[in-house]
Amino acid sequence: MRVVFRAVSGEARPGEALVITGPNGSGKSTLLAILCGLLRPTKGVVRYRRQDGDDLPRDEWGRHLGVVAPSMAVYEELTALENLRFYARVRGLALEDAGHRALLERVGLDPDRSTPVRGYSTGMAQRLKIAQALLHSPSVLFFDEASSNLDPSGQDWLEGHVRLLIDEGRTVVLATNDRREMTWGSRNVSLVG
Amino acid sequence: MNRFGLALKWLLFVWMIAVIWAAFMWIPSAQGFKGESSRIVFFHVPTAWVATLAFLVSCVASALYLWRRKPKYDFGAAVSNGLGLLFAVLATVTGAIFAKIMWGAYWNWDPRQTSITILLLIYAAYFALRSAVADPEKRATLSAVYSILAFVTVPFLMFIVPRIYFSLHPDVITNSDPNNSLDSAHLKVLLASLAGFTGLSVWLYSVATRIEEIRHRRRQEVL
Amino acid sequence: MSRWLAEALAVAAKDLRAEFRTRVALNSLALFALTTLAAVSYTIGPYRLATEDRPFLLSVLLWIVIFFAALAGLDRSFVKEEESHTAPLLRLAAAPTVVWAGKLLYNLVLIFALMAMLAPLFCVLMGFEIAMPWRFVLVLAAGGYGLAVITTIVAAIIAQALTRGALFSVLSLPLLLPLLIIVIEGTTAVATGDLASYSESLRAIVTMAGAMTIVSAFLFPVVWRD
Numbered sequence: 001m002r003v004v005f006r007a008v009s010g011e012a013r014p015g016e017a018l019v020i021t022g023p024n025g026s027g028k029s030t031l032l033a034i035l036c037g038l039l040r041p042t043k044g045v046v047r048y049r050r051q052d053g054d055d056l057p058r059d060e061w062g063r064h065l066g067v068v069a070p071s072m073a074v075y076e077e078l079t080a081l082e083n084l085r086f087y088a089r090v091r092g093l094a095l096e097d098a099g100h101r102a103l104l105e106r107v108g109l110d111p112d113r114s115t116p117v118r119g120y121s122t123g124m125a126q127r128l129k130i131a132q133a134l135l136h137s138p139s140v141l142f143f144d145e146a147s148s149n150l151d152p153s154g155q156d157w158l159e160g161h162v163r164l165l166i167d168e169g170r171t172v173v174l175a176t177n178d179r180r181e182m183t184w185g186s187r188n189v190s191l192v193g
Numbered sequence: 194m195n196r197f198g199l200a201l202k203w204l205l206f207v208w209m210i211a212v213i214w215a216a217f218m219w220i221p222s223a224q225g226f227k228g229e230s231s232r233i234v235f236f237h238v239p240t241a242w243v244a245t246l247a248f249l250v251s252c253v254a255s256a257l258y259l260w261r262r263k264p265k266y267d268f269g270a271a272v273s274n275g276l277g278l279l280f281a282v283l284a285t286v287t288g289a290i291f292a293k294i295m296w297g298a299y300w301n302w303d304p305r306q307t308s309i310t311i312l313l314l315i316y317a318a319y320f321a322l323r324s325a326v327a328d329p330e331k332r333a334t335l336s337a338v339y340s341i342l343a344f345v346t347v348p349f350l351m352f353i354v355p356r357i358y359f360s361l362h363p364d365v366i367t368n369s370d371p372n373n374s375l376d377s378a379h380l381k382v383l384l385a386s387l388a389g390f391t392g393l394s395v396w397l398y399s400v401a402t403r404i405e406e407i408r409h410r411r412r413q414e415v416l
Numbered sequence: 417m418s419r420w421l422a423e424a425l426a427v428a429a430k431d432l433r434a435e436f437r438t439r440v441a442l443n444s445l446a447l448f449a450l451t452t453l454a455a456v457s458y459t460i461g462p463y464r465l466a467t468e469d470r471p472f473l474l475s476v477l478l479w480i481v482i483f484f485a486a487l488a489g490l491d492r493s494f495v496k497e498e499e500s501h502t503a504p505l506l507r508l509a510a511a512p513t514v515v516w517a518g519k520l521l522y523n524l525v526l527i528f529a530l531m532a533m534l535a536p537l538f539c540v541l542m543g544f545e546i547a548m549p550w551r552f553v554l555v556l557a558a559g560g561y562g563l564a565v566i567t568t569i570v571a572a573i574i575a576q577a578l579t580r581g582a583l584f585s586v587l588s589l590p591l592l593l594p595l596l597i598i599v600i601e602g603t604t605a606v607a608t609g610d611l612a613s614y615s616e617s618l619r620a621i622v623t624m625a626g627a628m629t630i631v632s633a634f635l636f637p638v639v640w641r642d
Binding site: 033036037038040059061062065067069071072073074075076077078082086087089090091092116132 | 419422423426427430433434437438500501502504505506507508509510511514642
Binding site for chain 2: 566569570573574576577578579583586587589590591593594597598620623624627628631632635638639642
């Protein structure tokens, strides 16, 4: 057991972008894993409040959260389209292939490409991971170093899209040390190493 | 330790001596068994009983751990499984000695011997799992799940497997045949021994869990 | 309910699709089974065993090959999700019981595929004559289901542990032994045509598999979430 951090507290509202910064090993990714319910904190609680004021039950978090993180991969034996189809079916979304194709084109991938993700460059795989996070139009998005491995045009697109998400009233949490990404947020949380 | 606990410990001490004395000196050897071999029943049955009880306690403690997430239930489950293993080995050894005297071989894969071997393997696997998980909370969760799964097999091993194969194992406790049951003196000593061994296992359990609690507290202080 | 089933089918279909592209589990299962069968068939052959011992000994051999082949490949279902880091997103996207049912279905397909290939081959090569062929299929199906249920929950457990390879067999095999004893008894019964023993064994297999199904369905979310 290792103490990663002791006191972190705060809240984020719809339409707000939170930037979490901190040196390598300061626990940005661990904090993100706790926030999206993949790790159980030793102490303390994470709550998501619905619009009617009630707390969102933990079983339903996944439905409202979208995550892009270096430690979370999509299936590399499947093609991009098959990946999206799988995540849509397993989430119980009534989405047609047309929707998946449009989403893939938006993140800059060719929906008809028949090679499995294994053959993708890291940048292309990153784009697919972003598409996966946007698939179910979640109200809270976590981007852990989301623009890493993206080319300049990809970074431009991501910046524009993050701003769009914020304008739509979604909450965006960015964990990053990238100077450019830091400017996307309205509030800053920094973890000390 | 408080006075009451101390008194209980002394009572257990005296009780166990009395049981041993009764088993070897007071009771006459039973009819239908070779030599003095019947006396082993006063140790074989209680050890088997304590092993079963310990596996049950571990299953309950594991379920409590999954429900309440308190480390003490994890210690309870691990300690009971350890005690269960120890007493299952003792029951196997006493059974094998009896088999050697009565039927001439320590081991003949009698269904009861098969069942207890499988049980020993299952609970040994429990400890293999514990040593393979480093994170204490994860270890507690995974081993609790395995312990409950293991206990599901116990009724099959105790009731179904012996029914499939012919067994030589004497059935003096559970059968209803009046000619083949224990007389009242034997029954008294057996019950006394069961009580004594149960007391002994409770004491061992409380000592072992306290040791685990102290270890846990020291680990926390190091952090 | 139908939505739950559709989601579970999606998990199983995804695994099968990925499996057919790489064939890691399928190859190890099939090759293990074929190699063992070849070794057994070469050393024992159809005529070595005494006639009265044949039904029992051949049942033992058949099930040992099936069980050990299963142990060679069925842990992949969960270990692969952890090793290729796809587990976190699956945790977020799917309900735990959906994942459990999907993986169980996937393991079931693998085991039934293995049995469909192995059992006829075994009967031919070893000269194993079955008095009640349809009941033999039923014993195989019930035993295969029990095998799938137990290996699925154990695979989920060991995927969270550090040393995975040997641990899968170490944890699965003892839990599987009672089932192994009962299915061997059932197979001997269908080979000799002993209806009473067949019925008792089949009921025991179904009880055991049913108990394990219920317990795993309850416990799986705990294993998967933490």
